[in-house]
Amino acid sequence: MSTVLTEPRETPDVQIVFDALRKYKAMPLLEIAAVTGFSDKRVREIVDALAREKKVKVANPDRILDAIVTLSGKCY
Amino acid sequence: MTADPINPGNFAYAALAFVVGAASGFQGVHEKYKHGSLRALGTLPGFLYVASRGAVPGAVFAGMYAGGVIGQQLWLWALACGITLESVLRTRFYLRQTGGDGAPPEEVWRGLFDLVRWYQNLCLESAAAQLADRRKRFVTALLGATPDFPALLQKARNNLLSWPDQNVQADLSAKTAKLEGEFNGELPQAATAIAQQELNTRYSHKLAFVVLDALGEKGCRTLLS
Numbered sequence: 070m071s072t073v074l075t076e077p078r079e080t081p082d083v084q085i086v087f088d089a090l091r092k093y094k095a096m097p098l099l100e101i102a103a104v105t106g107f108s109d110k111r112v113r114e115i116v117d118a119l120a121r122e123k124k125v126k127v128a129n130p131d132r133i134l135d136a137i138v139t140l141s142g143k144c145y
Numbered sequence: 146m147t148a149d150p151i152n153p154g155n156f157a158y159a160a161l162a163f164v165v166g167a168a169s170g171f172q173g174v175h176e177k178y179k180h181g182s183l184r185a186l187g188t189l190p191g192f193l194y195v196a197s198r199g200a201v202p203g204a205v206f207a208g209m210y211a212g213g214v215i216g217q218q219l220w221l222w223a224l225a226c227g228i229t230l231e232s233v234l235r236t237r238f239y240l241r242q243t244g245g246d247g248a249p250p251e252e253v254w255r256g257l258f259d260l261v262r263w264y265q266n267l268c269l270e271s272a273a274a275q276l277a278d279r280r281k282r283f284v285t286a287l288l289g290a291t292p293d294f295p296a297l298l299q300k301a302r303n304n305l306l307s308w309p310d311q312n313v314q315a316d317l318s319a320k321t322a323k324l325e326g327e328f329n330g331e332l333p334q335a336a337t338a339i340a341q342q343e344l345n346t347r348y349s350h351k352l353a354f355v356v357l358d359a360l361g362e363k364g365c366r367t368l369l370s
Contacts (some may be wrong), residue, residue: 094178094273097281099347103354106323109347128274134350137281139274142266145177 082107086115090125090140098127098136109133156207158223163203165227170198173265181276188275194268202227234261283362284353287369291342292349294328297369302353304368313359320355323349 085105089102090096096104102112116138124144129135174191175182185191206226210214215222237256244250267301288297298321305321308314328348335341 083368092183092317093277094269095277097277097284097350097354099350100277100280100358101355102352103324104358106320108327116356126270133347134285136283137274138276139277142177142270145266145269 080115082111083115083118086112086119087124087144090138091145094145095139096135098133098138101138151211151213155210155219158210158219159203159206160227161220161223162226162230163199165199165224166231167195167199169227169231170195171197173298177269181354184276186267188272190268190271190275193217194272202230205230205332231358233257260348280357283365284350284357285298287366288346288349288353292346294345294348294352296324297352298348301356301368308368316354317359321352324352324355 072138079126079127082105086107088140089101089104093100098116099109100114101107102109105112107115116125120127124141126139126141128139171182172194174185174339178185186195203226206215206223209222209226210219232244235258237254237258240253240255242250242252301317301321305314305317308317328344331344332341335344353365356368360368
């Protein structure tokens with residue numbers, strides 16, 4: 070996605086996604102969007118930024134219904 | 146130390162060492178999952194992690210007994226195996242201090258604990274992914290292959306009226322209204338039947354996840370079935 074977040078954890082939206090992931094450790098991408106109230110696109114941007122920093126891993130990234138985001142164990 | 150003849154029944158003392166190791170492993174799971182630790186333990190990676198943490202001291206005890214290294218006070222040796230091995234596995238050594246140029250100093254420690262932590266992360270990440278996949282499959286099974294978001298939303302609203310907790314009612318009403326607004330905003334862009342079905346499916350899943358997060362599986366079934 071287009072937005073590049075260089076300091077993800079300092080962005081409030083990112084912190085909200087991070088907090089949701091801390092609760093569940095791994096979530097379907099749509100579940101993150103549902104519980105945070107962010108749009109799918111915004112969640113994807115945040116998740117992509119976190120993935121670049123190796124804070125999360127994304128399984129099935131190309132299928133939005135199946136995409137699962139897993140928080141890195143180092144960030145628990 | 147006297148080497149008594151090996152009695153196969155004495156290998157049962159390895160269970161004590163196993164319990165100490167497994168308890169330490171479970172403590173690591175609980176530290177990260179809190180109330181969800183039993184759910185994490187119910188996954189294959191979570192179970193294997195705790196079992197393997199118990200198996201190591203159990204195997205060390207069994208090896209020492211089979212090799213004739215220990216022969217008496219076996220219950221004490223079993224406990225000692227579990228506790229000592231756990232202490233060794235948690236050992237870290239100070240290597241150096243990094244930092245400088247205005248950066249705060251940071252001490253670098255390395256040891257077997259790093260290996261344990263890596264293994265723990267590997268297993269627990271895998272357990273978390275399985276739990277997430279389980280929630281996704283629950284929602285997919287609940288909604289079916291071609292869910293209709295407006296119909297599902299109406300059903301949820303009807304059922305929500307009889308929900309006993311007013312706070313839950315208010316919270317879910319606000320969240321479902323937001324989802325409905327977003328759905329209606331995207332609907333004009335879904336020109337084809339396939340795009341409309343994709344939109345319906347995506348928003349139905351989001352609605353189910355909102356309810357699942359608030360009420361759990363049982364509440365989700367009650368509200369959306």
